[in-house]
Amino acid sequence: MTRPRSWTVRPATLDDVENFEAVRIATWKTCFREIVSDQFLDGLTLSPHRIQRCRNAIGDVERSSVMVACAGHDIIGMGMAEQARDEQLNAEVGEIRALYVHPDWQGRGVGRALLDALTTALGACGYRAAVLWTMRDLLPTRRFYEANGWASDGAEDTHDWHGPVHLVRYGRDLDDPV
Numbered sequence: 001m002t003r004p005r006s007w008t009v010r011p012a013t014l015d016d017v018e019n020f021e022a023v024r025i026a027t028w029k030t031c032f033r034e035i036v037s038d039q040f041l042d043g044l045t046l047s048p049h050r051i052q053r054c055r056n057a058i059g060d061v062e063r064s065s066v067m068v069a070c071a072g073h074d075i076i077g078m079g080m081a082e083q084a085r086d087e088q089l090n091a092e093v094g095e096i097r098a099l100y101v102h103p104d105w106q107g108r109g110v111g112r113a114l115l116d117a118l119t120t121a122l123g124a125c126g127y128r129a130a131v132l133w134t135m136r137d138l139l140p141t142r143r144f145y146e147a148n149g150w151a152s153d154g155a156e157d158t159h160d161w162h163g164p165v166h167l168v169r170y171g172r173d174l175d176d177p178v
Helices: 014-031 038-042 048-059 110-124 139-147
Strands: 008-011 065-071 074-083 093-101 129-135 151-160 164-173
Touching (some): 014 074, 048 074, 074 110, 093 110, 110 139, 139 164
Parallel strands (some): 093 129
Antiparallel strands (some): 074 093, 129 164
16 A cells, blocks of 8 residues: 655746755755765855756756655755766766755655656656766665666766765666666
8 A cells, every 4th residue: 555645746946946955955964974074064055056056957948857846835855857967978868967855755755756757857858868876875875766777887976075975877768667
């Protein structure tokens, strides 16, 4: 028996930006503590630059998608997808750039619904495949992606967020149902 849904997923609006950025920050500060430096996490704020970047992404609906999960009027999750940033990938590859669920709502299917909505949106934009990056040491997240049809493609990267954080790339064919 499935648990009844007390939330919905919809396209984001410009009015949602500050609230979904707050979800992103809360997720980072709670879920990434053992992987990303405390100095970096403690410095995360609702920056005007990041808010403007998100507003721009919402405005570019031709080849991108920004989705939010809502419980009533509260935003509890967010996701962003667009053309893949990696220049080695062709124009038929989209990328899940962000997928965050507020820590209080994790484990309830919100992430899966957002992931499904984003991959559907990428397919509707004409992308044939998709990639995403996640932290190598964030094992629950990696298991989540693997359970939802994504597989590591061997690409790795390292970011310096007041210390090295290792990333791995996952991919999937959008023509294959999960």
